[in-house]
Amino acid sequence: MPILLLEGLLLIAMIAIAAAIILGKKLLAATVIYCGFSLIAMLLYTVVGAADVAFTEAVIGTISTVYFIIAIKSIKGKRADDERK
Amino acid sequence: MNQIADHLPVLVILLPLCGTLLCPIISHFNINAGKRTVITALFLSIVCAVLQLIQVITTGEAIHYWLGGWAPPIGIEFVIDGLNGVVILLVAIISFTTALYSSPFEKLERIDRIHSAGYYSMLAFLSVGLLGLSSTGDAFNLYVFMEITAISGYGLIAVGEDKGPIASFRYLMTGTIGACMYLLGIGFLYAATGTLNMADLADRLTGLMDSPLIVMSAACLIVGFGIKMALFPLHGWQPAAHSYAHPAADPMIAGIMIKIPAYAMLRFFFCIFDEQSHVMQLFFNAIGVMAVIGILFGSLKALRYDTYNKILAYSSIGQVGYIAMGFAIGNFYGIIGAILHIVSHAFMKAGLFYTSGALKYKYGIHDINELGQVYRKMPVTSLTMVICALSMIGLPPFAGFFSKWYLALGAIEKGNYFYVAVLILSSLLGAIYFFRIMEKLFMGEKTAREKELPEKSRFELPWQMLLPLLTVVAAVILLGLFNAYIVNGVLKTTIWEVVLT
Amino acid sequence: MITESLRPALAVGTALLAALLILLFGNRIKPNLREAITLTAAAIMAGLIFSMVPEVLKGNVLISNLWTIADGLSLKLKTDGAGMVFACVAGGLWILTSIYSIGYVRGHHEKNQTGYFAAFAVCLASAIGIALSANLITFFIFYEMLTLATYPLVVHYRDEKAKFSGRKYLAYTLVSGQLFFVAIVFVYVKYGTCEFTPGGFIEPGSMGSGIMCILFFMMTIGGLVKAGVMPLHGWLPSAMVAPTPVSALLHAVAVVKAGVFCLLRVVCYVFGPESAYWCSGSTILCWLAAITVLLSSLVAMRQDNLKARLAFSTIGQLSYIVLGISLLSAYSIAGALFHIVAHAFLKITLFMCAGAIFVTTGLSEISAMRGLSKRMPVTCACFTAASLGIAGLPLMAGFVSKFNILEGALIMGKPFFMVVLVAAALLALTYLIPVVQIFFGRENSAATLNESHGHGGRAGIDAAPAMLIPLVITAVIAIILGCIPNAGLHLYDMAIMAAEEITGGGGVYLAK
């Protein structure tokens, strides 16, 4: 499985995730997909050969996802805010 | 003593940085100590900036400071020549005066320790970012300083009035796009040359000017700097950000935060890319068009509003158009006009926002219709307002006139009279909306607002607010009368050697 | 020969210093002390200027080169002939007008007097600066400072009318100022120099005649607006809203004279007679002036308000000077210069009389002033003398200058303008003499006068001494200058000397 093909596939997956987040309806779903996005980004960096960057992306990806989830919880928790868009 | 002398460039940035980092710790013990450390740190950085400028003038050539002891293309270096010596001094002075200016605002809102310490560290971080932006010689380092300026800007706007967070969020969105475009621009440059040091980039790029990589990088850089400078089509965030920012931090945000990216743009487009190449002429025409529309748009929009801050914000869009026009003109006098306008407009706009803050502090006035007869109780504020307004219009004895003089000189030398016509039209429009304010100030009927605070001191405002007002007035007048000495003594050699080679 | 000296700079400096002192300490110190500052400053400045006159007559020029104001240009003041004439007039009249305005302001209980006197001082400083400036950029700096200084005076009463006339005044002056600014930059870029050189530094052929004509009018528009030449005179009548000493200052001493002086500098010291004539700028100027002279006299006749009538008469008289300059002959330029002096003294007397009448009897409409001479004999006498002078009666200052302008027109072979000048003199009579008749007419409404109603009326027979004395002095000077033009400061010689310089000796016989 040549590296460039792998990179291409991962990039296409990322584009798909981006489209899904933009068009998606529920916010919490978007956050979970976003966590997937940072996972794939970490994979992409390892494939490209940037081990250090991949390591940092992994750690920072988790922290920002946790932060997103807490933010949603604190936003949803307060007043009923219909999640249409 | 000589030890300090050869570390000046980095000391100018280190002092506010240490001030910022120590401020939360110190204010843990005594709330005012944090504020005082930041103010003393900024004052010391003014002293270093002055010494540094003197050293540049006396020795005649630029200071190269190798950070970490590594030679330039490998490590990062600071390059201080006549041009950015002046800009650094400007930033240092305005940051110090703004820090001093914001101390009475604390008592107004009775905020707790974290907020007071936090506000001062953000202000000092903004000053560190701007100082770094104007003195670094490395492209990626410039990106990091730009981020620091941006985030401290978001913070200072977010703690502002009721619509602060919304304005800050919009600024965050556009600011990040701007920073990413700048990063993209550097990416292309790095792909084409392999180095990140600006001087190195300059001589490796001489041959490559027409390669499509450089064209794309120049386009990305224009968008990146355009957003940071609030140039016309990319200014979406600026009016809200400048009107709802924290009243004490507004002078610094509106005064220098949109000017230093303009200086960085000058650094990039004149010192690194060679400006005579066909591609760059195309881009300069584009910038010229953007500047012209921006000037007219800014002035016309400013006529429509009655809130004082909104008028000033839109007039800023116009004035940034002046600076961009100076770059678009591109010859010697055009650039001198642009730089002089960066310096004088920074003082003028900071002065006007000082007065707006003073009005909010004493009477809580936001709207210019409530300005009637305020000058009887606040003579110094009205004096600053009048002098800065006249200087913004470009009337002779003040600084604004002379930057317009050089811009007109450059424009006519280059031969496009369209710029001159726009210069004239915009100063007339400026005259309309500034005299409208002055009419309301001097001839409006008595304002209904009475004093918010019990009258403590003999003067109209606490001394921390009077001093910045007076420094701005003095700066505008002295800059006006003695601008030739700045131009000949400091700027001329640098511009001929570095910018126009 | 040229000597470096600080006196010109000191003259301007004293007035600015006085303004600063008044602004800083005005409200804190007693009014008398504040007035003392103005008077001492006026005295010092007049003394400085008059001390420079002998050197100028001997021919050596004093230059004070202050500092480089812009890259390659220095803030330079120079005492040449024309400049000294205007400076002497402005300096001399400042003392009189300040005494007069102290009397007027006290009599009329004006509000915010400190601002008034400070603006007055800055106004005079910039007038002297305009007179003595040696290059276009110094000239422009003081020119715009004059606009800024007179704006608070025009809007002194701060009511709706004042606001509107202030806006109109600003619109006219700022727009023309910006065009003037562009023209200066263009000249500096094209010719490399801004220095005023007698006879002009622009050669006739150096540009297309069309472009040079446009440049000519962009440069002179500043002067035309301030001098109130017909199409651009709108602001002058509406500036009558200001208190009388201000209109005395505006319409007799500072603003309008600065406008005419700007025309003189531009036509004679930047373009010079040859290129002004070559690009046909001066001929258009002649026609404009001629039309203004006639039209303004006709309009003046119908004005019932005394100050409005005097305003339109000023527009007419100033177009005399414009005509004199644009005829481009040595005699007419000398005549124009001397008419600046004559008109200053005559017009200021008329305005002072109007102010005195207003303060003492509260009347401002001419029709209501029947038989005023019974109550105010001295004021009416001076009024009559001055109006005769304006009309150009021999033995009065007006005659000398008008005669020279006529002579210039004759030599230049432009008979039509001679006819215009003579007709204008007659018209001047038509709008001033009826006023005199009413003064000395039957006092059927005298009954209304002696209770001296009207706000602030004085019981005494005539105006307050502080207003009467300057009135008489200016009338007497006008008469003396009429008989002996070279009395005192040899103003006439200086005018002739300046004219010689400009036209390179003995009049330029341009192609007919």
Add this chain to the structure above:
Amino acid sequence: MKENKSRKKLAAGLIIVIIAVGTAAVKIGAFLPTIGDADTPANSYVANYYITNAVKETHSYNIVTAVLADYRGFDTLFETCVLFLSALVTMMVLFGKEKVPKMPVKNLAEDKYSAAFGGDIMDASFRIVVPIILIYGIYVLFHGEISLGGGFQAGALIACAYLLDRIIPSIRMGRGKIKEETALIIASMGAFFYVITGILPMFNGGNFLEFAKLPFGSSLAAESIVKLHTAGILMIEVGVTVCVMGVIIAILEVVLERTDFDE
């Protein structure tokens, strides 16, 4: 009805963007250096210098850490300042506002039926995982220049460990809770420590952040001057770790203060 119309509009816009940029990018790609070949200008100039003598000069085997901490140490200093600044801004914006009323500390032990997020399984596994993360974080910190790792990763890992302890409501509820102000002060101390390591060489005649001129160990022989670089890099890594840890804990504390986890 209104919202899925706007979603269709959104999708249509998205497709247009993708197609437009795709075709444009195909042309742009032609100029960019093809991926993978080694002699492009980007890989041939400064980068080769780093590779060939990073180990010799900075005595750190991981070239990326060498570039990060030593050659371009100034960048990293301001990177930590960016993080510290973002914590500061979060504190300024959120501190003391809209505090969520503290729910009474429920002792989960008795409350058998609460489907709380905690519970025994989580508590048991949590007791094993946290120490491992901590050790791994410390390892990553001290091996920054030999194998992968560095200040940021270490700091973030330690903060994760703290986070686990903070979020999972175990029986010993809220035991080791750090107040957000102290976290911010820890962060500022870390960053200040970084600045101090930069300032020290300035007294010894070197420039800012010049590790060869660090004042201690003046008696060292010439060849061990290089070891000073290692000391310098280590001090920087510690500074960065402390700062990052403080920042992340401060941000999360402020945010957790405002949310209630009671469902």
Add this chain to the structure above:
Amino acid sequence: MSELIEKLEFFLADRGIYMLTLILFAVAVYGMIACGNYMKKLMCMNMMQVSIIFFFLTFGQKNGGTLPVAIDEVLSAEAYINPLPHALMLTAIVVSLGTTGVGLALLMRIKDIYGTIEEDRITGDGGKKQ
């Protein structure tokens, strides 16, 4: 089949990867502008920064180069991947965390003031109308 992969791989190497990165960048920027919900804007912002970071890293790639950690004696520059973009991109990632953190804090503050993070409801009454 294999020469198909060969051709595809050459296309990817020459410009395919750049195309995909720029598409990701464009989609993310479009998301930032078009999305109504402020939270989604933040996610798209983060994605934009990831795409720029990846764009930088593609310059450093070398065929056959190993990780930039010099285990044994350094042979030649060819053997190792270019470390400079990696160092720069570490900074960029940390900066992206910073901005996202600040964005979320602002979001919560907006939620307190306006009770919603839907752009149309906010700008409806406050933001853009002024």
